[in-house]
Amino acid sequence: MSPGKSKRQELLCRYLEENPFLTDNELAHMLGVSIQTVRLDRWGLSIPELRKRLREVAKGSYGQVSALQKEEWIGDLVDLEPGSQGVSILEVSEEMTLNSTKVARGHYIFAQANCLAVSLVNTKVALTGTAKISFKRPVYCGEKVIARAFISRKKDNKFIVRVTSKVQDETIFQGKFLIFAIA
Amino acid sequence: MSPGKSKRQELLCRYLEENPFLTDNELAHMLGVSIQTVRLDRWGLSIPELRKRLREVAKGSYGQVSALQKEEWIGDLVDLEPGSQGVSILEVSEEMTLNSTKVARGHYIFAQANCLAVSLVNTKVALTGTAKISFKRPVYCGEKVIARAFISRKKDNKFIVRVTSKVQDETIFQGKFLIFAIA
DNA sequence: AAATACTTTAATACCAGATACTAAATTAGA
């Protein structure tokens, strides 16, 4: 991949993030390339056409739910062995950060860990009882948080789950969750 | 104007109010008339085409999105004395609960407390360092959670904030947050 | 019943903003 291509694709993303209502034609002019190249780039980045983007924005806003509200889970489960361990990835988006800085709100990091911890417990319903958590350093917009969790102890319907969240091998969060399984 | 026409136009409006993402074709089938009649009706009612409707909804919401981002707090601040204490109310909605039961996800309760704790610290940026939290009992859909927070200790740029969340005088959550103020 | 007006349907040409595909031209890397 040429440097021009990846740089252009980055730009394209930035333009569309700023203004998702741009046509391929407008993008082509802005980037100084042909419309075919723009389409090829969009395809490579799996960005849908303008009309679908409009549909998404429109439909998304039609439900009118806030970011944390509409997400069932915070983070994407990439590996899960119920009853043992699991891994979840969360890419920190603009909505999760404070305005002035680009630092993620603590409760998103917590939410990711909590979701993962709860999903480890292999029952219909699991509830967090207590938790001791620690944010090691701020996480910035765009960073990928990888949370790893494992069940460290189990007694009756009580589970102790330890979660460590990292950004590129640097621990940014640690938590110990006591979780109750409910039958 | 025949009664059939005005009745149909009323129906058309109702359908579009319910779901503005309907094509003329779909409307024609729903109303049992030809597509031309639908277009004529839309013209008479000066209802724009689907794509323009989408654009409007999308653009209209796009301004609001950034406005919502600014004050994306979990919970409503009802009382706040920065540097001392504050109260926040959160009504648990369907989106915050698990599907099977009607129990609120722990991280919403945490998020409310965390937001409140951070807002108590009267600086531009405040970050949660560590927290020790405890969920006393599940919270159900529709319940109003009242979180009260106060700064229990302060040293340099470190604040210890204690939060107690209640549902009708019953404590459902307690937390101790160590928060860093950043200049 | 016939003439007139209103309503509905049909048909055609055209547009924006795309997809899907083929192919040629350009550029960069070995």
Add this chain to the structure above:
DNA sequence: TCTAATTTAGTATCTGGTATTAAAGTATTT
């Protein structure tokens, strides 16, 4: 220099329309 990646071009096709003209169908009135 030759090859492979990248970019551009061109064409056919799609959706969901607009705009226009024309032809039916249905009342309404005279």
